[in-house]
Amino acid sequence: MTELQTGLLRPRDLTTPLRIAESAFVADGSVLGLSDFYDWFRTRTELDVARVTRIPFDRLRQWSFHPDTGDVVHDSGRFFAVQGLEVRFPGGPVPVWAQPIINQPEMGILGILVKEFNGVLHCLMQAKNEPGNRNGVQLSPTVQATKSNYSRVHQGKAVPYLEYFRDTSGHHVIADVLQSEQGAWFFQKRNRNMVVETRDDVEVLDGFCWLTIGQMHRLLADEDLINMDSRTVMSCLPFSAADLPGAFSRDEDDFQTAVLRSCSEEYGSLHATGDILSWITEARTLHGVETSRIPLDEVRDWTRTDDAVSHRSGLFFDVIAVDVEVGHREVSAWTQPMIDPGGLGVVAFLVKRIGGVLHVLTHARVEPGYLDVVELAPTVQCSPRNLPALPAEARPLFLDEVLSAGPDRIRFDAVLSEEGGRFYHAQNRYLVVEVDDDFGLDVPPDFRWVALHQLVGLLRHSHYLNVQARSLVACLHSLTSSPA
């Protein structure tokens, strides 16, 4: 008998991705049915009301323009600041520009607690109102806390369930990875995306509920319901349906089967994963982006009025101030600066069945706030209202394919919100559009067809998929749960 039989060694975990896929196929929960969920959620919406008002900057409390720089800063020096950024991107459509940017060096925790009920994984989700949400309450992760938040700078209440994420010993960590947020608005911001499974008895507090992944997939199709933080954590779930009994019993040429195949590496992919990694390395080497932080006062082409810092065109975004009064929040009233993008964005993946396996057209995209130059982005990610102000080269290459797609080619289409703690009424229309058969495999150098399991493999690591692409990965996974 060799030492190999000592039982000290753990094999590769193949069962968790399967259990996640199983939960995705449970479209109505064993704990809470969908219609009961909607009743509960309506009640939460009525209870958890916030009054959010735009105010002029001089009504901000504890926030002010720094006298030397014009940066928007908190009296404590904590939370975040709005500063200036100068960007040099030689070879880009706009080679040099300056802009306001949010600097929030602290890393927060976005965590979903999961637990098996009747053998099916359920996620503990929270109905939560955020000041930037156009519609008030949305569904957020179990924990959504900045470090200031959980170290009590707010002097507010303790963050419930935080202990599962701050000390994971005794629990099963399914995902734990730092992921970037909007690289156009945040300077090198990242949050810790976590999924932790427990076997503990968990008390369900007011405002929380257990949902299967299949239920969350259904809810993703609802406008402004599953919030951005939930979507980014969901995207980090490993997911494989390869060995799932019954998963492939459908018509083997239908769309859903192609998505399921795309979730398992055994079906292969157009490009080897090593070639995808090499393409990303090449993009990072080629695109020499240089950024330097500058005082907000020195950001050219941007001006400050009583109630906004705006680009002279009136486009891109505004820095604004709001007054917030809520009941269920950590503190009951506060003011804060926010970013108002001013118009609906378009975020879309073109997808194609290649050899029966769904592939998505990803874009190696430069944004000034990324720590590592380039991240993979959706095929199209833009705010159409800004396009007239930009040079023609800045028009997204495949925008027309997305916007002109007939209903027979649209596989997913929902308006979803971006993070409501920093962004005011920021919404994007998230689309998955299947291209015609004659759409080629040869694409411009900054684009590649990638299988879904390749994206999910990259999501174990930082610096690969931007937050918009992660939202769309969650939307793509939701298509595995669609009704037959």
Add this chain to the structure above:
Amino acid sequence: MTELQTGLLRPRDLTTPLRIAESAFVADGSVLGLSDFYDWFRTRTELDVARVTRIPFDRLRQWSFHPDTGDVVHDSGRFFAVQGLEVRFPGGPVPVWAQPIINQPEMGILGILVKEFNGVLHCLMQAKNEPGNRNGVQLSPTVQATKSNYSRVHQGKAVPYLEYFRDTSGHHVIADVLQSEQGAWFFQKRNRNMVVETRDDVEVLDGFCWLTIGQMHRLLADEDLINMDSRTVMSCLPFSAADLPGAFSRDEDDFQTAVLRSCSEEYGSLHATGDILSWITEARTLHGVETSRIPLDEVRDWTRTDDAVSHRSGLFFDVIAVDVEVGHREVSAWTQPMIDPGGLGVVAFLVKRIGGVLHVLTHARVEPGYLDVVELAPTVQCSPRNLPALPAEARPLFLDEVLSAGPDRIRFDAVLSEEGGRFYHAQNRYLVVEVDDDFGLDVPPDFRWVALHQLVGLLRHSHYLNVQARSLVACLHSLTSSPA
């Protein structure tokens, strides 16, 4: 017949790691025998002679101290600069310090070209003299070129074989990843580590030769022979001996078998890879390191004399200047600043057979020059002569275990050089030491026992293993080739 049979899809590549292991078992090459190699290498050493002399700073040509900052800069503004860095590491053994650092924003290419001869992979290696090498010529990758280098700022000769790495189409990319270099001396420097396989006929130029991976493994044991750039590229080779006929025919309890098992994920590991990733994420979240670049003139405790910028203790390292005259270099004579670490360092992995599989004790280490806070480092990485100047907490935890190990527990022991283009006579003693059976599995929070295949999996991505750990991964792989 479904679309799946169309042949458009590529399966996961399982054969390349196997072919690499096969080449590792070929200890004497089919192209060049080891004794012929040594003859050839001796000739190269005699031909490729450099005269490197330390000079006072005022004899630097095209380099000078910037009048405003005291930074050491090149007249062109290119290549690199020596600047100041202020580091805040609350909770670290030294919470605040300032130091000189090399800022070299350009990413270079370190590339090994490989090709099969008689069914065995061979690497095209180059005998190359670098000014910082104590012994002149060492064995470097096929291509070792900064961007200034290959874009001809030097106005020197074209870099041979560069075309295989600048345009990989038609070749097989085995590895292509940006990896960090010394985070104590470089500010966020990274190089592109590439291994490209070709089927082309390749002309072997003067100064180049083909070696099997097994031969390179033998040469790694020689003092100052395989240079740092070769070692870091070698570490990025995927390597799996699981399916290799004959690999496991040895005594199943011997050390070499434990190393081979550690190269294949099928034998499992003490910690799941997800738990290793979570531990790294935790370390990055906990250690809030802040760095800011400052003028070299303002680095406190460091002073400039005619021929060195030094710490007042005389320890750590000096910034010096050298005059170089060589025959085979791109240009025949130049001067440049360098870093002189002044003493031999110790770089060591403690290793342990756990359930018959070798595990290495890795350290989640903060260095100021990392782009992403923490990278995995060897168990011990230090310069013993500096320790008396540091607080007791800064003494590496396992240094005594390493230095007191008897010869029966030392599995690898060689003095190897660091990069000779920037570092002057920088050498480390690289050690692999097997701990006693009673050395426990419970280790301090910043340490973890990790299987070799887990490290190699992380090496497909940036920001995980520091350059010293990568060197040791190459050394560990070399133990699979050791004579029976």
